[in-house]
Amino acid sequence: MENTGFFFISQLFWLIFLFMIIMPILQAQMLQWSRERILKAIEDKYGSKVITLIHRQETRSLFGFFMMRMITIEDSEAVLRAIRMTPKDKPIDFIIHTPGGIALAATQIAKALADHPAKVRVIVPHFAMSGGTLIALAADEILMDNHAVLGPVDPQLGAEPAASLVAIEKLKDPKDIDDQTLVKIDMSKKALKQMYDTVVNLLVKKGHPLEKAQIIAEELSQGKYTHDFPITVEHLKQLGLNVSTDMPEEVYALMDLYPQPTGIPAVQYLPEPVRRPEAVKK
8 A cells, every 4th residue: 555655646746747847838839829820910911021039037947937038149140040031022020129138139130120121110019228229220110109118229338338437537537547447448439439330320221311310329329318218209209210109909919928927916907898999889
């Protein structure tokens, strides 16, 4: 009897263990299939090639650990491959949701989108900060939710804003600045100039007059704001960027398929019933 009980508990343990391994894989695959269906629906509706760059904190491991994701070189490699495979006469709808990431990777993506001969729309359902904003500037049209935001593209040297490092020169005599800080100041000046030139070149390539491109580049790349400052739709329109709030409903459905980590939700609400137009008229 004791052996039978031990055998039963052992079998139960292994069944639970296998379940814990298989279930996250199955859930991830089901999410992937659902995402692909929506991507196909958007492509059919607009006759475009849809590429996504969505960074969420998804649980992907056996015990549910997650990590913050940002734009990486691997992302740029995958995006460049997708753009290369897209026919030159086919529009691209680029859906992005990201806090930013490696400047090199974001610049590569932005330049590749700017060089695509057909129309490019960058779609921002919630936010595209830093490198995400640089990518948005490569679009012929930016589609945003009414409350979505972009952010400044001023360079950061590690955790230090390049513009703030350059400002040290105005606060101290060179003899009072240590050598390491002087090196950082020199690097910051180069980084600010490089980002300014990159933004100007992207905007001019998308048809903006040089003078307007220079004004936008100065506003967004030279440290006028903190790096996490939210730049609204109204602000972007005032700068002269081609921004629309005609957000496809399918994009919201797609974002629902990128869940945040499981656990006790911070936000809860009861969904409102869908009101059909004919019901409203009655």
